[in-house]
Amino acid sequence: MNTLLYITTVLIWGTTWIAISMQSGPVPVVVSVFYRFSLAAGVLLLALLVTGRLRRLAARDHGFCLLQGMCVFGLNFCCFYAANAYINSGLESVLFSLATVFNAINGVIFFRQRVTQRLLWANLLGFIGIVSLFWHDLAGAGMNAGVLLGIGLSLLGTYGFSLGNMISVRHQARGLDLLSTNAYAMGYGALVMLLIALITGAQFSMQWTATYLGSLLYLAFFGSVIGFAAYFALIGRIGAGPAAYATVMFPLIALGMSTLFEGYQWSTSAILGLVLILLGNAVMFYRRKRPVETPHGAV
Numbered sequence: 001m002n003t004l005l006y007i008t009t010v011l012i013w014g015t016t017w018i019a020i021s022m023q024s025g026p027v028p029v030v031v032s033v034f035y036r037f038s039l040a041a042g043v044l045l046l047a048l049l050v051t052g053r054l055r056r057l058a059a060r061d062h063g064f065c066l067l068q069g070m071c072v073f074g075l076n077f078c079c080f081y082a083a084n085a086y087i088n089s090g091l092e093s094v095l096f097s098l099a100t101v102f103n104a105i106n107g108v109i110f111f112r113q114r115v116t117q118r119l120l121w122a123n124l125l126g127f128i129g130i131v132s133l134f135w136h137d138l139a140g141a142g143m144n145a146g147v148l149l150g151i152g153l154s155l156l157g158t159y160g161f162s163l164g165n166m167i168s169v170r171h172q173a174r175g176l177d178l179l180s181t182n183a184y185a186m187g188y189g190a191l192v193m194l195l196i197a198l199i200t201g202a203q204f205s206m207q208w209t210a211t212y213l214g215s216l217l218y219l220a221f222f223g224s225v226i227g228f229a230a231y232f233a234l235i236g237r238i239g240a241g242p243a244a245y246a247t248v249m250f251p252l253i254a255l256g257m258s259t260l261f262e263g264y265q266w267s268t269s270a271i272l273g274l275v276l277i278l279l280g281n282a283v284m285f286y287r288r289k290r291p292v293e294t295p296h297g298a299v
Contacts, residue, residue, distance in 0.1 A: 032216070110169075
């Protein structure tokens with residue numbers, strides 16, 4: 001089950017970065033994020049109500065769902081959407097892979113979790129692999145003010161995502177239903193985006209194109225409802241640090257699509273990066289089989 005959840009998260013979220021870039025245009029960022037999570041929350045809440053699976057929460061738990069919605073289903077995506085105007089989606093996905101580091105740090109801060117050598121080695125291999133994989137992009141980005149702003153927004157969004165991970169750990173430690181907390185948090189995130197849009201006077205326009213509408217539906221249903229359910233379930237099963245290692249694999253999916261549809265050319269550094277990332281996965285998930293003990297005297 002862990003492998004299925006991991007693969008589902010990587011495949012879905014590895015493609016959402018391209019979909020996010022398709023949201024760029026005349027629709028204000030905060031409005032696009034509102035559209036995405038109002039759709040996702042509406043579908044998930046309706047499905048849970050119809051099936052009788054929506055669970056009631058205490059007022060304190062609703063408060064944490066509000067915080068989670070702001071961190072994971074709202075403000076962080078405003079940062080990611082806005083950053084796309086300054087840096088490409090591939091570089092955004094590289095920066096998002098630092099969620100592994102943020103989750104490890106926040107796990108120590110909020111839950112006094114122990115950072116294992118396995119996690120440290122996997123993160124080190126993954127980070128070096130990411131840098132190698134995108135070395136040409138990183139070296140050729142040209143560190144002007146716009147690029148620095150894009151990097152800063154992406155890092156801020158990633159840290160917000162990590163804080164939301166910590167809240168999910170808290171939810172599951174209390175035995176709260178995963179889908180119910182996701183539904184409430186998405187709803188709260190959408191309401192916060194609506195409030196910000198109203199305060200700032202953002203226009204609730206719509207881009208009636210196949211590209212915008214198709215990417216919006218993909219982000220709402222696959223990227224949000226299914227992707228976050230798989231990812232948070234993975235957190236509950238293996239922990240926030242190991243689960244976040246899935247973010248290191250996202251750029252590989254983006255590069256694979258670029259190879260097929262955009263003619264991406266693999267360099268020596270990119271191949272080395274691929275090998276290091278796969279090695280990091282092996283370090284994270286490999287479990288040595290214990291030898292089978294035979295009864296004393298057996299031959």
